[in-house]
Amino acid sequence: MSKDGYFYFSTSREGEISGQCRVKVINGEFIGIESLEYLNKFGMPCFEVARDPDGKFIVFVSGDQADGYGAFDLYVSFKNDDDSWTTPKNLGDRINTPANEHFPAFSPDGQYLFFVSDRISPEAEKKPNSPMNGSSDIYWVSAKIIEELIRRERRQ
Numbered sequence: 001m002s003k004d005g006y007f008y009f010s011t012s013r014e015g016e017i018s019g020q021c022r023v024k025v026i027n028g029e030f031i032g033i034e035s036l037e038y039l040n041k042f043g044m045p046c047f048e049v050a051r052d053p054d055g056k057f058i059v060f061v062s063g064d065q066a067d068g069y070g071a072f073d074l075y076v077s078f079k080n081d082d083d084s085w086t087t088p089k090n091l092g093d094r095i096n097t098p099a100n101e102h103f104p105a106f107s108p109d110g111q112y113l114f115f116v117s118d119r120i121s122p123e124a125e126k127k128p129n130s131p132m133n134g135s136s137d138i139y140w141v142s143a144k145i146i147e148e149l150i151r152r153e154r155r156q
Contacts, residue, residue: 008020021033021035046088061103067090076146094145116139
C-alpha cells in the first residue's frame with residue numbers, strides 16, 4: 001500500500017484487466033482498478049511490483065533476462081518528472097543471486113526493502129532445517145542501496 005492510498009498487485013483474468021495493476025483504497029473499499037501499462041512497455045515480463053512509499057521508484061521481479069543473475073531477479077525503475085519511468089535496472093549482485101529473488105516489499109517508512117530468496121548455503125546441506133536451505137527465506141536491505149542506483153543513474 002502506498003502513501004497515496006494505492007494497492008499494487010498482479011492479476012491474470014481472461015477478458016479483463018491483467019498484468020500489473022493498482023487500485024485506490026478509500027475507507028477500506030477498492031475503487032477503480034487501473035492497468036499499469038507502462039510496465040508492459042519495458043518489453044520484459046514483470047510481476048510482484050512494490051512501489052516505494054513516496055512513489056519515486058518501483059521494484060519488481062523479472063526472469064530470464066540477459067543481465068540477470070538467476071531465474072528471477074529484482075529490478076528497479078525510477079519515476080521521471082514527466083511521470084514516465086526509466087528503463088529497469090537489475091539491482092545487482094548485492095541482492096540478486098543464482099537462486100530466485102522475489103516478493104519485494106518496502107517498510108512503511110521506506111527505509112528497508114524486504115524480499116524473499118531461495119538461496120542455498122553450503123552449511124544448509126548439513127542442517128536441512130536451517131536458513132538458506134533453498135526454501136525461501138526473508139531478507140532485508142537498507143533502501144539506500146536504491147538511492148545509490150539513483151545517483152549512478154543521474155551521473156550517466
